[in-house]
Amino acid sequence: MAKTSLVDEVIAAIRTMLSESWTVGSKLPSEQELSRQLGVGRSTVREALRVLEHLGLVESRSGLGTFVVEQRMPPPRIQYPQSPEALVQLYEFRRAIEIPSARLAAERRTAEQLANIKSAWQECELAVKRGSADEFARLDFLFHAAIVKAAQNSFFIETYLGLQDTFANNVTLILGQGQLKGMLHFHDKLIEAIERRDAKAAARAAEDNFKETDVRVQLLLQSSSDVDGSKKR
Template structure:
């Protein structure tokens, strides 16, 4: 039988204006306590929301990120369980700087989020097929557990969306980051389990395919929530290792 959390193992409250990553930080802090040992069942989303003082949607997003990091696992009809307490400790490659890594993701957000909306509004059948095919290639790389290969193919996937968006200036700008993209995404992937990426962009692809521009933009933006967490973990791990 899985261990249940003690009623006394309360989470620290966080401000109502806190971001998802603050909730994640609070929950990560509990992973170091015996009450949240591997095999323990977490409180319900409603209870976590009450203890943390935030909305259920914020808790749900935090649990999604922690699941992708390989720390918790949602089991259909049973709840969410702790499966690991260890956090990856990464280092930024010697040829890179923290500022360059941050700037790359700032650039990606500036291009990819509006491109998702534009792709939903403008894509042709051939462009949609290219997006789906590029993601199928990414899934194969996940199944082969090859982070380097996935990073290279992930660029092709996102570039396919930018191409479908049809903004020639965005296309030319995005074309210029291919080398940096693959190198930096590999480092980001090291902050979690590669297998968690298997269905990472399914909802984004579906929204583009349905020509739901608002949903496509929302999914692109939400995907960056997890990327931001992984980036912070990488930067923190690098700083701690120095």
């Protein structure tokens, strides 16, 4: 079984435990104990816990362990776009949240939050090198979620996390309008700006990224239009 699939299965298993067995504030078993219970390696458990922490369900406390923050993800607020108009609206939504979040993250991020942002992007780059668009799309959500969390605005965080179930499907659609390798250094300038606490540069980098993404969105819309036109002939 591919490692990514195994990690996803462990994430699902732990989410079930969160909703059925553990309460908010309770301490999770150690990585070693979870590894034994789930029959997987500790590295797989560690990666699954990292994803769950990005999603705001658990929190790792140095020297103390990992604790439950939320038992369930909020229900998705945005459904998978069924039309070109809905896809455009989705990216309008992302732009409205991600650009100000980049600016605020540069101003407010902690050292730990910066490390989380960097780590999330490194995972995205590995997915690019493996040539896995689906994996990249899933991890790209965690990267952007890490930036939104670093913005430290609870309304932004709650709203953005509601996008989780829709995000990957739509990013995969957009990635199909170009070479995946083009994503390899896509967010380098954004991360560098957040690291040096340059709020204006961070917002500008986020805006620039959307300009490139807009090209792919337009290509997808054109492709959809061409297909519809062919059906009508």
